[in-house]
Amino acid sequence: MNKIWPYFATLSGPGYTSGQLMTLGGxxxxxxxxxxxxxFMMLQSAGRLVLHDPPQSLRIHKGTPSQLWEAAIETTRxxxxxxxxxxxxxIIPALVDRGLSLESARNYCLIxxxxxxxxxxxxACPGGNGTESxxxxxxxxxxxxxxxxxxxxxxxxxxxxxxxxxxxxLYEMKTFxxxxxxxxxxxxxxxxxxxxxxxxxxxxxxxxxxxxxxxxTIDGCMESGKDVMNGGAKYNSTGNAGIAIGSIADSLxxxxxxxxxxxxxxxxxxxxxIMTNWEGREDxxxxxxxxxxxxxxxxxxxxxxxxxxxxxxxxxxxxASGPRSRYAAGLYPVTAxxxxxxxxxxxxxxxxxxxxxxxGISPVQQMDKNGxxxxxxxxxxxxxxxxSNGTLLNxxxxxxxxxxxxxxxxxxxxxxxxxxxxxxxxQFNIVSGDVLxxxxxxxxxYRDLVVRIAGxxxxxxxxxxxxxxxxxxxxxxxx
Amino acid sequence: xxxxxxxxxxDIQGFSVQDGPGIRTTVFMKGCPMRCPWCHSPESxxxxxxxxxxxxxxxxxxxCTKCLDACPRGxxxxxxxxxxxxxxxxxxxxRIDRAICDDCGDCARxxxxxxxxxxxxxxxxxxxxxxxxxxxPFYDRSxxxxxxxxxxxxxxxxxxxxxxxxxxxxGVHTAVDTTGYxxxxxxxxxxxxxxxxxxxxxxxxxxxxxxxxxxPNQLILENAKKIAxxxxxxxxxxxxxPDFNDSDxxxxxxxxxxxxxxxxxxxxxxxxxHNLGAMKYLRLDDGRSVPEAEPPTEGKISILKxxxxxxxxxxxxx
Numbered sequence: 001m002n003k004i005w006p007y008f009a010t011l012s013g014p015g016y017t018s019g020q021l022m023t024l025g026g027x028x029x030x031x032x033x034x035x036x037x038x039x040f041m042m043l044q045s046a047g048r049l050v051l052h053d054p055p056q057s058l059r060i061h062k063g064t065p066s067q068l069w070e071a072a073i074e075t076t077r078x079x080x081x082x083x084x085x086x087x088x089x090x091i092i093p094a095l096v097d098r099g100l101s102l103e104s105a106r107n108y109c110l111i112x113x114x115x116x117x118x119x120x121x122x123x124a125c126p127g128g129n130g131t132e133s134x135x136x137x138x139x140x141x142x143x144x145x146x147x148x149x150x151x152x153x154x155x156x157x158x159x160x161x162x163x164x165x166x167x168x169x170l171y172e173m174k175t176f177x178x179x180x181x182x183x184x185x186x187x188x189x190x191x192x193x194x195x196x197x198x199x200x201x202x203x204x205x206x207x208x209x210x211x212x213x214x215x216x217t218i219d220g221c222m223e224s225g226k227d228v229m230n231g232g233a234k235y236n237s238t239g240n241a242g243i244a245i246g247s248i249a250d251s252l253x254x255x256x257x258x259x260x261x262x263x264x265x266x267x268x269x270x271x272x273x274i275m276t277n278w279e280g281r282e283d284x285x286x287x288x289x290x291x292x293x294x295x296x297x298x299x300x301x302x303x304x305x306x307x308x309x310x311x312x313x314x315x316x317x318x319x320a321s322g323p324r325s326r327y328a329a330g331l332y333p334v335t336a337x338x339x340x341x342x343x344x345x346x347x348x349x350x351x352x353x354x355x356x357x358x359x360g361i362s363p364v365q366q367m368d369k370n371g372x373x374x375x376x377x378x379x380x381x382x383x384x385x386x387x388s389n390g391t392l393l394n395x396x397x398x399x400x401x402x403x404x405x406x407x408x409x410x411x412x413x414x415x416x417x418x419x420x421x422x423x424x425x426x427q428f429n430i431v432s433g434d435v436l437x438x439x440x441x442x443x444x445x446y447r448d449l450v451v452r453i454a455g456x457x458x459x460x461x462x463x464x465x466x467x468x469x470x471x472x473x474x475x476x477x478x479x
Numbered sequence: 480x481x482x483x484x485x486x487x488x489x490d491i492q493g494f495s496v497q498d499g500p501g502i503r504t505t506v507f508m509k510g511c512p513m514r515c516p517w518c519h520s521p522e523s524x525x526x527x528x529x530x531x532x533x534x535x536x537x538x539x540x541x542x543c544t545k546c547l548d549a550c551p552r553g554x555x556x557x558x559x560x561x562x563x564x565x566x567x568x569x570x571x572x573x574r575i576d577r578a579i580c581d582d583c584g585d586c587a588r589x590x591x592x593x594x595x596x597x598x599x600x601x602x603x604x605x606x607x608x609x610x611x612x613x614x615x616p617f618y619d620r621s622x623x624x625x626x627x628x629x630x631x632x633x634x635x636x637x638x639x640x641x642x643x644x645x646x647x648x649x650g651v652h653t654a655v656d657t658t659g660y661x662x663x664x665x666x667x668x669x670x671x672x673x674x675x676x677x678x679x680x681x682x683x684x685x686x687x688x689x690x691x692x693x694x695p696n697q698l699i700l701e702n703a704k705k706i707a708x709x710x711x712x713x714x715x716x717x718x719x720x721p722d723f724n725d726s727d728x729x730x731x732x733x734x735x736x737x738x739x740x741x742x743x744x745x746x747x748x749x750x751x752x753h754n755l756g757a758m759k760y761l762r763l764d765d766g767r768s769v770p771e772a773e774p775p776t777e778g779k780i781s782i783l784k785x786x787x788x789x790x791x792x793x794x795x796x797x
Contacts, residue, residue: 371494413617414617417616
């Protein structure tokens with residue numbers, strides 16, 4: 001089951017996982033509910049064994065029976081993060097848009113972590129053989145306001161030359177529209193660059209890395225007499241995943257708010273502050289973190305830039321094609337947002353150089369302050385149906401939220417509302433006693449950890465040690 | 480139309496799952512006529528906006544002295560040197576002389592870290608409505624709605640009544656979380672717009688009630704009866720406070736009263752005392768001591784729950 005990973009793949013996708021997903025639930029090829037006894041057995045086994053691998057994805061549609069919902073929430077409560085919830089009502093039309101027949105789209109499965117593909121008849125190649133093709137959206141923005149130069153020095157400590165388009169500097173841009181225009185050009189430029197690299201890899205792989213055994217199992221290869229790597233499958237696509245949608249949305253919102261709308265800081269001053277990694281500008285950074293608009297709070301001011309940036313990126317990716325197929329866009333990071341963050345300079349949203357980028361389509365860490373309903377409303381600013389390569393929304397709950405039937409039914413209603421508004425995927429991390437103890441040890445890393453207990457909600461790290469200990473006890477009692 | 484009418488709100492919490500059916504937004508109105516020593520939201524009690532200081536967000540005087548300069552009354556002084564719980568750095572803190580501070584908020588306006596904030600914001604009915612209506616898709620899907628809590632919402636009767644009326648007009652389920660300590664006219668007025676009351680009963684003995692909370696209980700009990708007569712629905716909430724109302728007799732007496740209210744009571748909820756609100760007393764730092772009591776054990780709560788169930792009451796524990 002396991003395989004040897006390239007070094008950078010171990011950084012971008014750490015942890016032990018086979019990546020062999022099990023897909024449950026959903027609908028049959030003719031659109032009827034596909035739930036059966038095995039769906040329940042698999043969910044219950046993962047719960048009984050507290051098993052995270054192989055990971056499980058549960059396909060949800062309008063007719064998913066309530067018993068299956070309940071079984072899935074019960075497994076989530078015990079195992080945390082298992083299963084992921086996938087929305088048929090968004091994914092199936094997205095796959096049809098990608099070229100699959102309705103029958104094949106209804107029969108989709110998940111591969112990797114959240115990437116939908118036709119089951120047994122599509123070679124979706126979501127970016128390669130474990131070395132996914134990830135796109136740093138925030139990186140493109142930083143180059144857009146720095147004349148195409150990466151503001152982060154290389155490993156040798158030296159600044160590199162221009163690698164992007166000469167779009168000018170932030171302080172030369174008279175209007176915010178110029179900032180958007182520069183960002184759009186830079187993003188499209190790097191999507192083309194990405195596509196030519198991936199296409200080169202695809203070309204080489206089609207010559208030297210055929211997969212005959214696998215090809216024998218995929219519809220179309222026998223009929224066409226071609227390997228999957230040569231486009232033999234019935235359906236083909238190539239995935240590309242954008243990272244840091246939250247970070248780029250916040251950076252655009254902050255530049256608009258601070259420089260162009262409220263004129264609280266000059267463009268040159270803000271530019272200098274991020275180029276020097278906020279050195280001596282902690283007050284400005286704190287103002288931005290605490291007082292400027294941020295994506296994830298159901299505030300249109302910032303949320304629209306998540307919609308805008310995902311449109312620019314997604315449209316460019318979907319317009320691209322390779323030796324086998326068209327491209328499909330996704331918005332999921334595995335953990336590449338941490339790795340890419342290490343290589344990304346400071347950004348206007350208050351992020352320091354080297355800090356992680358935002359995760360999946362989630363808001364920037366600690367910036368969503370109005371709870372899960374506001375987060376969900378914000379996230380739906382992204383038209384997820386256009387991201388047939390998958391999206392990922394992580395949410396974190398305290399186990400007391402799932403303590404009784406009422407709590408469980410409220411969480412189910414939360415996911416159902418998200419899915420009715422166009423959400424594609426979500427998964428829940430359940431806070432454990434170990435997480436809370438780590439938060440006591442390293443409070444600076446857990447400032448956004450909210451515990452909701454008995455109608456009382458608070459940031460965990462702001463509580464007394466005694467109260468924290470009490471919460472740890474309650475947390476473990478509920479598991 | 481209600482341009483002048485404003486209400487003072489100290490918090491708005493989305494995804495409230497403990498304050499009535501379904502997914503709700505809870506609006507916390509500022510100001511309360513009671514002074515319960517176990518209150519986990521001491522900032523809810525005063526009717527005026529108050530300055531809060533959150534130590535762990537403060538950069539300390541070596542990094543920033545803006546609040547000292549901004550205070551028009553000179554109420555902020557250098558304070559103790561303490562370790563910041565979040566950053567583990569030793570920080571020279573500020574001290575606010577609450578006798579001089581008049582909660583004008585000048586310091587909070589310039590505090591970029593939100594270490595100093597004003598608790599209590601004035602909303603018009605329409606602004607608040609716009610804010611809470613945003614989550615309507617979640618209310619509709621889950622059978623939820625909006626809960627007006629506090630403080631004591633009935634202490635801002637005109638505003639709360641208008642807000643409830645507007646919410647109902649928008650098709651939103653409404654609940655009012657109340658101590659019941661208000662003139663019945665106020666309650667009668669909102670009854671058509673309140674789908675549910677979350678109604679606190681703290682003690683059946685009026686003298687003990689007054690000693691603890693500052694007010695007697697007759698009005699509260701009378702109001703509960705009248706709500707029942709006039710067709711209102713109530714979830715009765717009993718905060719279980721050690722050495723105050725946690726005896727079997729006390730809970731049984733309260734249970735018998737609930738039973739006398741008949742069909743009006745949809746459920747009785749036990750709210751075991753917890754001390755998670757302790758740090759809020761420090762933020763307010765108004766001379767009151769932090770409540771310190773051991774929360775009731777699970778065993779104790781299940782005994783009380785069984786006792787109420789034996790009276791034929793539906794019971795839940797929060």
